[in-house]
Amino acid sequence: MLVTFPLSYPISKLLDCILGQEIGTVYNREKLVEMLKVTEPYNDLVREELNMIQGALELRTKTVEDVMTPLQNCFMINSDAILDFNTMSEIMESGYTRIPVYEDERSNIMDILYVKDLAFVDPDDCTPLKTITKFYNHPVH
Incomplete structure (x- = not known):
């Protein structure tokens, strides 16, 4: 060079x-x-x-x-829901990993449900959703 x-x-x-x-x-x-x-x-x-x-x-x-997805088009679940087979299959079929949890009306989002938190939930036990959301506690900020 x-x-x-x-x-x-x-x-x-x-x-x-x-x-x-x-x-x-x-x-x-x-x-x-x-x-x-x-x-x-x-x-x-x-x-x-x-x-x-x-x-x-x-x-x-x-x-x-x-x-943004309009609120009326979002897949959400009521906080009073029971995690039976039908509810669990709806959640799995939605394809989402985080699901808003509302109380009373859809605009009142109280918590976020992570689908991975349902790994140890047995649908035959009919566990209330509130039990899972209180245990894992993923609040909306």
């Missing part, structure tokens, strides 16, 4: 003067998303990875209202 320096340095400066400084290509978010869509069949990214990248690029334009 030191041997070629006296020759390579003047040549690089001469080329910079003739060709000008290299300016990198700058893309805005919309162009990046479009490039991802166009090159999808040719790149090695999995569909989930593409969705993640696209979501990250669009995050700045999203509002909280866009990403």
Whole structure:
């Protein structure tokens, strides 16, 4: 490297003067998303990875209202529920890992039920949900 320096340095400066400084290509978010869509069949990214990248690029334009689930569409469970087979299967079929627990009306969320807390609950015992939520105590902050 030191041997070629006296020759390579003047040549690089001469080329910079003739060709000008290299300016990198700058893309805005919309162009990046479009490039991802166009090159999808040719790149090695999995569909989930593409969705993640696209979501990250669009995050700045999203509002909280866009990403929140309306309260009437949330899967919730009443605090007076009994953890029998039907209730447990409803919880498992919901696919959620954290379930809001409400008291009296759906807007009065009192606790959060973690599905992993149900690992040792036997549906045949018909355990009240309040027993589980008091034991594990995951309050809403």
